Amino acid sequence: MISLITLAAFRAGLAESVAKGQSMAFATQSQLAHVFNFRSLRGTVFQRGFHKNRSLLLAVFTAGLLQAAVLFIPFLMAVFRLVVLDAGDWAVVAGLSLAILLLGELWKALRRGVESRRARPGR
Secondary structure, three states: OHHHHHHHHHHHHHOOOHHHHHHHHHHOOHHHHHOOHHHOOOOOHHHHOOOOOHHHHHHHHHHHHHHHHHHHOHHHHHHHOOOOOOHHHHHHHHHHHHHHHHHHHHHHHHHHHHHHHHHOOOO
């Protein structure tokens, strides 16, 4: 799923240029958001909360900070051959990055529904 989201970001930017597509794919942080889906395979992200695992938060924050450095520091942008993204590009990147949370929650809800049906006697 993360691969498809990253490819969708690349495809969205590719309409303008290859460099824009690469920059949008690089900026997509669905893997950083997806880590919160796996804190519980049944409970929602919001039931578990975001602040309980400080080590995880530190790791996600550090990874995000390093990724932001590459996206905003001109020297690093040149090394990675990235271009500046405008507000519309960032909106697409944010939506795609957060889509993984929605998909993870949907999967868990479907799983809970199936498990509750199996647990009912007489079926």
